[in-house]
Amino acid sequence: MTDTAASAPSLSSSARGLTYDVVVVGGGAAGLSTASSILKRRGGITVAIIEPSGSHFYQPGWTLVGGGVFKQSQTRRSEKKLIPAGADWVQAAATGFEPDANLVHLSNGSSIRYNVLVVATGLTLDWDAIPGLTETLGRNGVTSNYRYDLAPYTWQLVQTLGRGNAVFTQPPMPIKCAGAPQKAMYLACDAWRRRGLADNIHVSFHTATPGLFGVKEFVPALMEYIKRYNIDLELKSRLTKVDGASRIATFENVGEDGAKATVETEFDMLHVVPPQRAPEVISSSPLAGDGGWVAVDPATLRHVKYENVFALGDVAGTSNAKTAAAVRVQAPVVAVNVLATLDHRPMVADYDGYGACPLTVERGKIVLAEFGYGGKLEPTLPTWLLDGRKPTQLAWFLKEWVMPVLYWDGMLKGRELMVAPHKIGTPR
Template sequence: MNERTWNNDTSAAPMDAALSRGGDFDVVVIGGGTAGIGITASLLRRQPSLRTAIVEPSDRHYYQPAWTLVGGGAYDISKTVQPMASVIPPGSTWIRTAASGFDPDSNLVHLTDGRSIGYRQLVVCPGLRLAWEQIEGLEDTLGKNGVTSNYRFDLASYTWALTQDLKRGKALFTQPPLPIKCAGAPQKAMYLSCDHWLGKGSPDDIEVEFNAAGSVLFGVAAFVPPLMEYVRRYNINLMFDSNLVRVDGVNRTAYFDIKDEKGNVERVAKPFDMLHVTPPQMAPDFIRRSPLADSAGWCEVNPETLQHSRYPNIFSLGDVCSSPNAKTAAAVRKQIVVVAENLLAAKEERELPTRYDGYGSCPLIVEKGKVILAEFGFGGKLLPTFPLDPTVPRYLAWLLKAKFLPWFYWHGFLKGREWFARPDSTTRVP
């Protein structure tokens, strides 16, 4: 794999032919990430004759959940990326450009290259936009001056390098206001670094601080006590209502707006030797400004059926939809079945058969070799897959996170395999 080979891929040729014919697609999918490839594969496994198109400008497809492992020295970064051409489901058209807007009354998607494509049904799943620019000075210092983030492919390895190099000093880890992709990821980066420092016998020489814009360690209360045990083990200083707003990389100083109990906000400067940043996140601009968005900018859906609230031939899933579930790849795994079954039912003017229960999963890596497998649904209801206490850190959950799930992602999930994902009411496919 190399950049030249990927950029010279010719699989986009069928796209131009399809558009030149002027025909509508049965289903247009916006986004070639986890949700976009997964839903297209599942739809085609159910109805191979569907004329589908995926609108995605990137020539690379990433397995982002493993970037935390890369940042902890437990995974090879090269195994988290493949050419986009290799994951586009056979029979689907890849439109290698970006969407710029929608005309849902005319069933049209507008593209950044000036063209428009028609659809009979639309699936919206372009993911989130990482708003690095909202933190002053951050973009100028990412990847140097001790500033890193596991939320970017090219920086996860730098996180591990910083962790290995730091022998004494101050390490800051941040979490912005929610929602974000995998709300546990900022903590996982911290725990893996702390586990390394503990193993090297240098935890007393490194001051670790977790600055979270929110007021709790984790949104599902059942998992807070076991996490607090690791906070104490690693001697982590928790700073809640502390939001990163500026980074001076050259002088290795981070600035936080800290809110007190009365709501007063004070800007505080904190020196650092290592700074792991989780960026603010939002829906892409072309979604936020579109007629598909709700008042907060997300693609507006019924949270149980994932059908658009105002346009019945439109569905949405993944991080961009308005459903109040955790934004994780595990949530997408369940949502795919709901959207696939309900979209095809809507196509045939049948009652929508499947409901989403808000399932999401956050494998909380608390040390190398131990994971708390947090699985939950709407309202924080625990939804464990296995008959084990989900609050206990386990090696079995580590194997699931570090070994099985990456393999299944490339060889099963992206091929339309729906293991442990189908509600009882759905129709099974091979």
């Protein structure tokens, strides 16, 4: 690893000339949390975090930026300040994986060797998959809360629209935070309702999915809001093209009989959630499984073939909701399993698929969908205190005031509040 250290200036001298005990690829929600959780348990081991970006983003906050609740700046911090003490930050992107040789290749031309690898690159937002979209984003009424720079434009459009057609889209699954396409819409509808514009603005929701939400227990509450805001709900309707200048969105609709039809819709505001896929560097690597995601055991999050490789967060090929809430539970599990691997011990902890999606149905109220593998409801608080199947003010309070603190000062720092790793074989 001497060569690597020489070409990666951010490496500390303690790690020079060594193979890293742990290499974490991706310094987002999952990478930082896992590295912190590992180092909290065992200082003195060598940990490298490979992350090209100088900024870290609190993406769950972008919904509230688009809803006029948070300032954009509240969702961004310097990556450097978030790297846990004891870890080396390699500011580069992983460009290739050679798991048989325990090697990761980097965009700076060097390679880095590991004893244990943690893959946490997140997913790729495929804006270019929709012809016409990229060139009109941020203009012509076309926006998306899925980008830091565009979320303020969502709120600007909501504030300035007085009448016309507002169209919101959701691509095929899997996507990160499957509720976020709806959240943007409900907050916009609520703002228009408060300004007395509900009758002037026609709202439609085009989702490529066959249902409004993947877990049936949460659908009745959401349908109430679809009715309240008079939203035209178009299921199995996928955005295929955008003409920004003419303000026309094209959809492929699948009918009851499976027949496909192309439908054009005029818009004054278009909120797009792009198709999402595994990053190319992962899907083209030996680590990839179904759909290009990292093939891991859903419980231990260890790779199904390479015993010294783990993956968590959005890039993992698991069926949980791709959310930061899932990461919060996964990170401690991966941390203890990584340390067990370093010690040549069997896996110690397992993950049950917990994820959470706080659906902002109106300003001040949230339907808090918490569920694990198979859509099993997994409320954190007793239902007498917070029933996630109903809109509650308490869930909004958690989203606006508690979750950001839990994120920045809890999970990213390895403080595992109420998420102790579950020991394999013990009752939950």
